[in-house]
Amino acid sequence: NAGVTQTPKFRVLKTGQSMTLLCAQDMNHEYMYWYRQDPGMGLRLIHYSVGEGTTAKGEVPDGYNVSRLKKQNFLLGLESAAPSQTSVYFCASTTTRARYEQYFGPGTRLTVT
Amino acid sequence: QQQVKQSPQSLIVQKGGISIINCAYENTAFDYFPWYQQFPGKGPALLIAIRPDVSEKKEGRFTISFNKSAKQFSLHIMDSQPGDSATYFCAASGFQKLVFGTGTRLLVSP
Numbered sequence: 001n002a003g004v005t006q007t008p009k010f011r012v013l014k015t016g017q018s019m020t021l022l023c024a025q026d027m028n029h030e031y032m033y034w035y036r037q038d039p040g041m042g043l044r045l046i047h048y049s050v051g052e053g054t055t056a057k058g059e060v061p062d063g064y065n066v067s068r069l070k071k072q073n074f075l076l077g078l079e080s081a082a083p084s085q086t087s088v089y090f091c092a093s094t095t096t097r098a099r100y101e102q103y104f105g106p107g108t109r110l111t112v113t
Numbered sequence: 114q115q116q117v118k119q120s121p122q123s124l125i126v127q128k129g130g131i132s133i134i135n136c137a138y139e140n141t142a143f144d145y146f147p148w149y150q151q152f153p154g155k156g157p158a159l160l161i162a163i164r165p166d167v168s169e170k171k172e173g174r175f176t177i178s179f180n181k182s183a184k185q186f187s188l189h190i191m192d193s194q195p196g197d198s199a200t201y202f203c204a205a206s207g208f209q210k211l212v213f214g215t216g217t218r219l220l221v222s223p
Contacts, residue, residue, distance in 0.1 A: 043157070104157050
């Protein structure tokens, strides 16, 4: 089992460019999450999904969109990147039985110049 | 209010000492209180978790103490080792998601 994987690992964007971050999990988990991690601010929830075809906003959703067309994949999109979106992005997944135990991917380090 | 407040921001402990990290929450509807450990360049991983109807949970050198009336919980790391040097996040589970504290960077000096 690969667990939770994220693509790409690193990316540099210019302001205004767009990109999609891909998260994949092979644990048949129902719930998936996207977080951003910034120094001194912990992990902040961007968007999440409780099942295929469903998405919901988290704490900091502005400037991001998501889609969950397949149960195992959760995509995070930046339509017009801004320097404020420079961060490390983590994807996580979990089951309905133990929602406090989230499994995290290795992260994507994004720099917007 | 769904905030979880965590302190201290950073902590230096000598090898063999006790590391203590504190968290406080507001919302009484949270149903689980996990702690996550994160090493540099890695994603966080669950370390230990406690339900609000339990006052203490111990797993090896790691113990969660939970005070429901004060809405506070803490992580104690006994006999701290250099390999415990990492960032620790407390969290509260509820409403289909986790709310994380801001993290504590622990350095255990040899």
